[in-house]
Amino acid sequence: MSFMKGLKCRECGKEYPKEALHVCELCFGPLEVNYEYEKIKEVLTRQTIEKRPPNMWRYKELLPLESDPSVGAQVGFTPLIRAHNLGNALGVRELYIKNDAVNYPTLSFKDRVVSVAISRARELGFKIIACASTGNLANSVAANSAACGMESYVFIPHDLEQTKIMGTLIYGATVVSIKGTYDEVNRLCSEIAGKYGWAFVNINIRPYYAEGSKTFGYEMIEQLGWRFPRHVVVPMAGGSLITKIWKSFNELQKIGLAKNLDSRIYGAQAAGCAPIVNAVKEGSELIRPVRPNTIAKSLAIGNPADGYYSAKVMRDSGGWGECVTDDEIISAMKLLAETEGIFAETAGGVTLGVTKKLIEQGRIPKDESIVVSITGNGLKTQEALYGKLNQVTVINARLAEFDDLVRANGKEYALKS
Amino acid sequence: MAIKVRIPTPLRKLTNGSDEVFAEGRNIGEIINDLEKSFPGLKERICEGDGKLRRFVNIYLNDEDIRFKKNLETELKENDELSIIPAIAGGSI
Ligand SMILES: Cc1ncc(COP(=O)(O)O)c(C=O)c1O
Ligand SMILES: [Zn+2]
Numbered sequence: 001m002s003f004m005k006g007l008k009c010r011e012c013g014k015e016y017p018k019e020a021l022h023v024c025e026l027c028f029g030p031l032e033v034n035y036e037y038e039k040i041k042e043v044l045t046r047q048t049i050e051k052r053p054p055n056m057w058r059y060k061e062l063l064p065l066e067s068d069p070s071v072g073a074q075v076g077f078t079p080l081i082r083a084h085n086l087g088n089a090l091g092v093r094e095l096y097i098k099n100d101a102v103n104y105p106t107l108s109f110k111d112r113v114v115s116v117a118i119s120r121a122r123e124l125g126f127k128i129i130a131c132a133s134t135g136n137l138a139n140s141v142a143a144n145s146a147a148c149g150m151e152s153y154v155f156i157p158h159d160l161e162q163t164k165i166m167g168t169l170i171y172g173a174t175v176v177s178i179k180g181t182y183d184e185v186n187r188l189c190s191e192i193a194g195k196y197g198w199a200f201v202n203i204n205i206r207p208y209y210a211e212g213s214k215t216f217g218y219e220m221i222e223q224l225g226w227r228f229p230r231h232v233v234v235p236m237a238g239g240s241l242i243t244k245i246w247k248s249f250n251e252l253q254k255i256g257l258a259k260n261l262d263s264r265i266y267g268a269q270a271a272g273c274a275p276i277v278n279a280v281k282e283g284s285e286l287i288r289p290v291r292p293n294t295i296a297k298s299l300a301i302g303n304p305a306d307g308y309y310s311a312k313v314m315r316d317s318g319g320w321g322e323c324v325t326d327d328e329i330i331s332a333m334k335l336l337a338e339t340e341g342i343f344a345e346t347a348g349g350v351t352l353g354v355t356k357k358l359i360e361q362g363r364i365p366k367d368e369s370i371v372v373s374i375t376g377n378g379l380k381t382q383e384a385l386y387g388k389l390n391q392v393t394v395i396n397a398r399l400a401e402f403d404d405l406v407r408a409n410g411k412e413y414a415l416k417s
Numbered sequence: 418m419a420i421k422v423r424i425p426t427p428l429r430k431l432t433n434g435s436d437e438v439f440a441e442g443r444n445i446g447e448i449i450n451d452l453e454k455s456f457p458g459l460k461e462r463i464c465e466g467d468g469k470l471r472r473f474v475n476i477y478l479n480d481e482d483i484r485f486k487k488n489l490e491t492e493l494k495e496n497d498e499l500s501i502i503p504a505i506a507g508g509s510i
Contacts, residue, residue: 011471011472011473023473023503024473025427026462027462027471027473027474028427028471028473028474028503028504029471029472029473030473286484286485288485308472
């Protein structure tokens with residue numbers, strides 16, 4: 001049974017039916033899904049949730065579908081790990097990594113939003129699924145559409161990583177590469193959505209799509225033993241994930257599943273594309289668009305749709321925004337891999353790099369709980385690492401050459417007698 | 418001074434279908450008040466009750482967002498052009 005009431009304008013509060021609408025016709029504000037929280041509170045307990053299978057649908061009462069999902073039944077419930085080694089390296093006591101680099105099936109948090117969006121689009125009768133993407137969404141839309149036999153159209157900026165393009169084409173999606181930035185791709189897609197009537201998951205299906213990100217937050221809280229962490233660092237592109245993590249915390253508090261919400265939310269961007277961070281640092285409500293230039297291509301949105309609300313989440317929660325350079329992104333990717341054995345994509349480098357910086361600045365104290373949100377997999381952005389890692393050592397298949405190598409390394413190893 | 422104003426699709430119901438109209442005013446606020454006289458109901462769609470521009474409505478003066486100028490107080494000169502653009506379309510720079 002569904003607890004979705006309808007859609008509601010975030011700006012003026014005007015209510016709308018639960019259809020494929022995303023903009024308020026009165027004030028042009030974004031629409032958001034509204035639920036019957038009183039009823040959810042009656043039926044949804046920690047015990048009910050804990051008995052369910054380990055995937056994001058264990059929180060289905062808080063998701064915007066009429067019935068069970070028709071694609072992505074296995075998505076979510078990724079590991080939350082206690083990162084002792086990384087914690088030591090950063091000099092902090094209680095550090096966790098929420099690891100969506102291993103989310104099913106396409107190794108990023110986007111599978112959460114896409115399984116909701118496609119399931120909802122099918123409930124609404126759409127036949128074609130589409131998106132404007134910086135890469136991960138492309139992979140997820142293509143894979144999940146294939147998995148439920150839907151045709152998909154994926155629109156990307158022309159300069160994406162090859163791996164993200166291959167990882168979209170393989171599923172049989174039609175990939176359209178646009179000569180322009182993501183923001184130009186997005187604008188074109190709004191026009192296409194209007195003209196062709198397809199389900200663009202992050203445009204006309206956006207109110208439903210965005211709700212999927214809440215499960216990243218619910219899981220974090222459940223995995224911490226129904227406790228709110230003190231500090232959460234989140235990467236931002238369009239700014240949807242960070243606003244929905246904050247919404248998820250507030251919902252859990254509202255329906256009584258967790259208490260004493262005192263989390264501070266920090267937004268992370270690359271220095272080459274930091275429109276939201278800039279606004280937070282300037283104390284401004286205005287997001288001044290930028291032209292992106294960074295290796296963190298998945299986060300390269302210069303005119304973020306949820307920029308205003310993201311900045312507000314950071315302000316309201318007592319958090320902050322920070323950015324890091326491309327070099328700092330690479331260093332952080334290495335640090336995460338070397339300390340915890342986790343290979344995150346460039347966006348993960350942004351998030352960890354920013355976390356490190358916030359700790360060094362004293363904005364995040366060393367003795368309080370911290371969660372780092374890792375949202376995508378490093379195997380997809382290997383191009384960013386060319387020339388940045390140690391070289392492999394090449395020798396012939398001869399033992400003597402290996403002995404020379406060991407000697408050259410200057411290390412002593414005991415030999416087997 | 419008459420200034421040309423581009424009207425987005427969702428507001429054309431109020432301008433009898435026109436995508437471009439002319440309005441009089443020395444600054445953008447005056448233009449909006451003049452538009453309201455010719456097309457009653459238009460102001461409410463782009464401004465809050467207190468007269469401030471709604472958050473998800475952008476107005477461009479010759480391709481520059483007026484929020485980064487003097488907002489509704491931005492002064493106008495001969496041959497300036499205004500575009501009203503809902504923010505949701507994404508938009509680019
Ligand atoms: C790996 C990764 N992390 C984070 C984000 C940010 O998501 P949002 O657009 O919701 O801010 C994206 C968006 O594409 C992404 O690909
Ligand atoms: Zn509204």
